[in-house]
Amino acid sequence: MRPWPLSLIALSLILATPIFVVLSSVFFPAGDIWTHLFETVLARYISNSFALMIGVSIGVLALGVLPAWLVTAYRFPGSKVFEWALLLPLAIPAYIIAYTYTGMLDVAGPLQSNLRDAFGWSYGEYWFPEIRSLGGAIAMLSLVFYPYVYLLARAAFAGQSGSVMEAARSLGCSQRSAFFRVALPLARPAIVVGLSICLMETLADYGTVQYFGISTFTTGIYRTWNGLGSTVAAAQLAALLLGFVFILVSIESWSRKQAQFFNTGSHSWPSPAVPIVGGRLFIAYLVCGIPVSLGFVVPLIQLSIWASITSDSIMTADFAGYLFNSLTLAAITSAAALILALFIAYGRRLYPTQLSSAAARVLSLGYALPGTVVAIGVLVPFAWLDNRVSAFMVARFDFNTGLLLSGTAFILVFAYLVRFLPIAMNTVDAGLTKIRPSMDEAGRSMGLGPMTILRRVHMPIMRGSLATALLLVFVDVLKELPATLLLRPFNFNTLAIRTYELANEERLADAAGPALTIVLASLIPVILLSRSLERAKDVPSVGEKP
């Protein structure tokens, strides 16, 4: 076999190691710990994770589907603004929104303090919903994950041929019943895709459930490993979690295929938007306004207030250090991800074999892996390798190399690549498919060499996609919390870690500085996404997921 496809397969095997490691852990005995887990907490992990998933499903469907229908089928003052504003909560990582609302709503927070002052109540005399609860976690996760459902539902509604709705009308349906009998069932596969992405994110969430003290798989993995010190048991928990994730991945890809059958034809016009007036306008603003304000505007304002209060303590040398660490990690990872993605994409284009596309499929699984699972899957083989190298060096040269790889930022970049390379791959693939093979052939027939074609044809067309790939990976690394937490070198802090630490020290106002920095950076890809909304009529691919 030629070197290119061969190295493609090798690369996919290396990056798939974490999955294999985690899955193979089920064959190793974990001893008493597993019995202990089984007897004590496992049932709670599973029931909590399920309760979260059910709650978040209801939450994201309620927050995402109806606004998507309103902004596509109707026209009202501000509907164009809502169309992109509804995406904004994507810019807020779940753990940050959890910290923000806790700061606002807990006993010492501004809301309860003001209520007490206004009514003369004192603590314990009145009932107030506890934000640090399962319900609170469901609300937080729903508020930041619903845009996935919104995005896919909106694209599905917008892509529906207007004549299908008109056909329903001519067969005696009112606009309302046409929605329930035609538009909604047609959008169902796309909505299920969005929902499965939300649930993958829910299963992957660590920051929110950890902060709210809810035992789920992710917190369990962390505790089993850090507290109980059992890597094998942690990996086995991760394998169980992975099982759930794979079910979601299958549902997602099945629904994507289903969505293609539900395509209503391309040579047709979209339904003209119906104007909303009068009392219904109020309902429209409520339906579209609540997700945006609770998911983005309110937390952003609160974070800004805190950041301005604590501004003196933000701009310190320490902060510059976290920022530098974060930016460096993000820059290195995104550059590496781009190079690998290009390598894979061109490898598949030049040597289109079954094996190389299978390798690419394995690689693309990474996006569904929770950060904690990746961390366990990366740590185990690296630790093993380090031990081997160190034992060999001690025996041979009497020199202990220690944790050569697993104690450094290298392992962190590797874990990020496992998780975020698929995002770069999708974006680069999307760019490369714009360059049809006939364009290469046209170039060759005009006497241009391969390198000239690359420079004069491919690069200008690909430039936008490459920049997007860089940006998406960069921001995702900036936001990433659980894998960083588990794998970072000792005393190595990033913006996300610092936010997490300060919040866990109950210094929520101080956490606003790094948190706001992350949110503002995350806004950039969301803005890019909303700008491409006008063009996107198909079911967006995972690569467009910021």
Added chain:
Amino acid sequence: MLGKSPDDGFIKMASPALQLDNVSVRLSGHLIVDSVSFSVSAGGIGCLLGASGCGKTTLLRAIAGFEPVSTGEILLDGAVVSSPSRALDIEKRHVGMVFQDHSLFPHISVAENIAFGIQTLSSQMREARVKELAGLLEISGLLDAFPHRLSGGQQQRVAIARALAPRPEVLLLDEPFSSLDVELRETLAREIRLVLKQEGITAMLVSHNQFEAFAMADEIGVVKSGRLLQWDNAFNLYHTPASLAVADFIGEGVLVDGQMIGKNAVETELGIIDTREIENFNLPDTKEISLLLRPDDVFHDDASPIKARIVEKAFRGAVFLYTLELESGTRVLSLAPSHHDHDIGEPMGIRLDVEHLVAFPKLPLA
């Protein structure tokens, strides 16, 4: 239609199933349909024929209720459904619509598609109606299939069955055959016509293809730039077009110059036409006229003293369509049986055999 009842002597108006009075449609400020009037009697099949962008689809959509009218009235079975001041909701008009892309619902089976508009019926009646229509349109074997498995022609049959299921007052068809193979179009058009006639359904279709229109419709309206140029049957549109534009759109033909000699004869390069031998014609008042010559007006006759040189020829199976050039440079078309095989450049004897004289005032030279 006016009719006299033998019993009471009152004059009764049997209102047409579909009637348009002076209808105009404006879309975002542009006049798309301009003062169109016509009517289709119950059980009749009408067709709006015109090039794409002429406004015919907008007119159909106005009848369905998808577009408002800016002037005039649309009446279904004598009742006003559209006027500038009010428009009956689409779902209350009882019109069936067949869309250009068929627009079947992809998430439900063929049977469920057909039953979509008859949910208020009992399930036995629904099933019976679906079976009846499936038999009529010869899609009984497809009822359990999903739309994406069907060919274009099958989708078309399902779309028609679905639209017919609620027994609409009028069936509207928007370019119903345009997405089908050319060979399939006319066959299906004739077949659908039979079904509609069998069921006694009033229908209105929109087409840019005259052969499709001829195969399907009783009466055809030629539409250009939003105006209805002529509303007539196919035969009359072809043989007695009311205007140059209609003549140009329908069929093949060329205009040749002619001169009136007295009242009853027209002199042309191809000889003199005695109008007394022709039943059906109207002549303009001018002396100089332009005459529409169809290919079947120009006969191949080796004995004829008038010779023309063959410039082009197209084999059409049973016949050749020859393009011929007269000495003056005027070109005419002629159909000749295909055993009259002549080469390009050869002279050919021709004579006129005009049964329908179509003439317009002579066009000023451009």
